Amino acid sequence: MTRRFIAALMRHETNTFSPVPTPLRDFGRIGPTDGPARGAEALRVYRGTNNPVAAYIDLAAAEGAELVFPIAANAHPSAPAPGEIVALCADAICAAVAKGCDALFLDLHGAMVTQEHDDGEGELLRRIRAVAPDLPIAVALDFHTNLSAAMVDNATVIAGYRTYPHIDMYETGERAGRTLIRALNCEVDPVMVWHSLPVLTHMNRHAPSMQPMRDMYARAIAAESSGAVLNASVFGCFPLADIPHVGLSAIVVADGSRDAGERLLYDILREGWDRRDEFVFAVEPVADSIAAAKAFDDGPVLLIDHGDNTGSGGNQDVMAVLAEVMRQGLEDVCAGPFCDPQSVAQMIAAGVGATVTIQLGGKVDMPAMGLRGEPLEVSGIVRRITDGQFTVTGPMFTGVALNIGRCAVLDTGSVEILVSEGRYEPFDTGAFTHAGIDPARKKYVLLKSRQHFRAGFEPLAKHIVMVSGPGACTSDYSLFPWKNLRRPIYPLDPETESNLPTQS
Ligand SMILES: [Zn+2]
Numbered sequence: 342m343t344r345r346f347i348a349a350l351m352r353h354e355t356n357t358f359s360p361v362p363t364p365l366r367d368f369g370r371i372g373p374t375d376g377p378a379r380g381a382e383a384l385r386v387y388r389g390t391n392n393p394v395a396a397y398i399d400l401a402a403a404e405g406a407e408l409v410f411p412i413a414a415n416a417h418p419s420a421p422a423p424g425e426i427v428a429l430c431a432d433a434i435c436a437a438v439a440k441g442c443d444a445l446f447l448d449l450h451g452a453m454v455t456q457e458h459d460d461g462e463g464e465l466l467r468r469i470r471a472v473a474p475d476l477p478i479a480v481a482l483d484f485h486t487n488l489s490a491a492m493v494d495n496a497t498v499i500a501g502y503r504t505y506p507h508i509d510m511y512e513t514g515e516r517a518g519r520t521l522i523r524a525l526n527c528e529v530d531p532v533m534v535w536h537s538l539p540v541l542t543h544m545n546r547h548a549p550s551m552q553p554m555r556d557m558y559a560r561a562i563a564a565e566s567s568g569a570v571l572n573a574s575v576f577g578c579f580p581l582a583d584i585p586h587v588g589l590s591a592i593v594v595a596d597g598s599r600d601a602g603e604r605l606l607y608d609i610l611r612e613g614w615d616r617r618d619e620f621v622f623a624v625e626p627v628a629d630s631i632a633a634a635k636a637f638d639d640g641p642v643l644l645i646d647h648g649d650n651t652g653s654g655g656n657q658d659v660m661a662v663l664a665e666v667m668r669q670g671l672e673d674v675c676a677g678p679f680c681d682p683q684s685v686a687q688m689i690a691a692g693v694g695a696t697v698t699i700q701l702g703g704k705v706d707m708p709a710m711g712l713r714g715e716p717l718e719v720s721g722i723v724r725r726i727t728d729g730q731f732t733v734t735g736p737m738f739t740g741v742a743l744n745i746g747r748c749a750v751l752d753t754g755s756v757e758i759l760v761s762e763g764r765y766e767p768f769d770t771g772a773f774t775h776a777g778i779d780p781a782r783k784k785y786v787l788l789k790s791r792q793h794f795r796a797g798f799e800p801l802a803k804h805i806v807m808v809s810g811p812g813a814c815t816s817d818y819s820l821f822p823w824k825n826l827r828r829p830i831y832p833l834d835p836e837t838e839s840n841l842p843t844q845s
Pocket residue numbers: 483484485507
């Protein structure tokens with residue numbers, strides 16, 4: 342008899358300090374959708390892309406199974422989402438399950454906070470489990486998951502991205518999905534063990550390409566590749582969330598017994614705990630970083646303004662770093678995109694070739710951070726106006742058609758400033774090239790990003806300067822007004838003790 346698989350997607354990385362709202366209509370992040378995509382549209386938008394759910398679609402086809410894709414809700418990182426989004430996804434999935442289902446394959450983020458629940462994914466899984474107590478459920482999670490008991494207790498198999506920038510999304514879906522299908526075929530018996538350490542890793546220091554995560558992940562990958570365990574994943578955590586279950590964590594899916602999984606889990610996290618000081622990022626004043634960049638003879642030099650990164654919930658219109666670049670007189674710069682629909686409209690009204698003076702950015706206050714928006718007055722020539730549409734050619738979200746809203750380029754003589762109506766973390770050069778700017782030919786490229794720029798821009802960079810600008814995702818974690826975070830937690834509380842079990 343033909344098996345019936347259900348795939349669904351619910352993704353939102355919630356920065357609880359972000360001033361950027363998250364209305365339901367924003368859950369159509371990919372594709373021309375108003376709100377979550379459903380059924381045939383979800384299939385059309387995600388099939389063939391570098392996303393876990395695309396792997397689920399292919400796995401179902403390879404198994405000759407029927408695939409139902411009831412809902413894909415995907416929003417850009419921002420403030421806590423309305424609680425209805427979890428209800429909407431849970432209802433759509435449960436309705437599909439009720440019509441008959443052999444296995445459920447979920448593509449989730451792992452750091453969703455709603456106005457009602459500090460663990461959006463845990464709540465979704467709890468609701469599904471309540472109506473389908475024995476349903477085999479595979480879950481693919483982002484590297485920035487804050488892993489919780491509710492997620493693990495209500496799933497069968499969990500696997501996480503092993504890259505940051507995230508370029509193994511499809512592969513993660515394959516890893517989780519394959520294990521679940523092997524379980525359906527009675528070839529394996531997945532048993533999950535997990536643990537979360539009281540360590541708030543810094544996002545600039547926790548990528549799997551860097552130490553100590555690299556060594557931790559080497560253990561996980563070796564165990565999974567050798568078949569010693571079914572899946573092994575480490576999660577860097579999403580630190581910009583004022584909730585109790587934030588922390589560096591790992592999960593191992595063992596076959597049949599907890600023993601092999603527990604040993605590996607302990608070894609991975611022991612390494613992370615012993616080397617926790619390597620997860621700390623030292624913040625440098627903005628003026629010092631720009632001065633250091635100015636001293637380079639050759640370019641492109643990437644200036645990474647990571648305190649206002651929309652990919653982590655930033656409003657993408659904090660002007661402090663560009664202001665400093667202009668104050669120190671850097672030449673041959675391209676910068677952006679800055680999100681400022683008002684300035685885009687003003688430049689479109691003026692037209693290409695017009696000389697304008699605009700009050701750029703600074704439109705959004707950041708009350709959780711105690712910061713007011715401060716526009717930067719800039720004058721220049723409007724060089725280009727675009728519809729903001731391009732297709733990703735780089736390794737992250739390859740092939741996905743993006744629309745970042747109408748764009749305008751303001752040329753000050755020293756700086757070509759890309760201004761967009763929408764928010765977009767530049768992980769692909771397309772945002773610039775579609776507007777006639779070739780970042781590879783610039784001396785300086787100022788980007789509002791933290792790590793995902795590496796996917797598209799690192800190959801063309803001679804130097805990378807990390808600039809700790811102000812904003813809702815500041816790299817100075819002592820500036821966040823923490824209220825609900827688990828305490829003690831390292832490094833905010835330097836004397837934090839390990840919660841690892843003592844090994845005999
Ligand atoms: Zn992530």
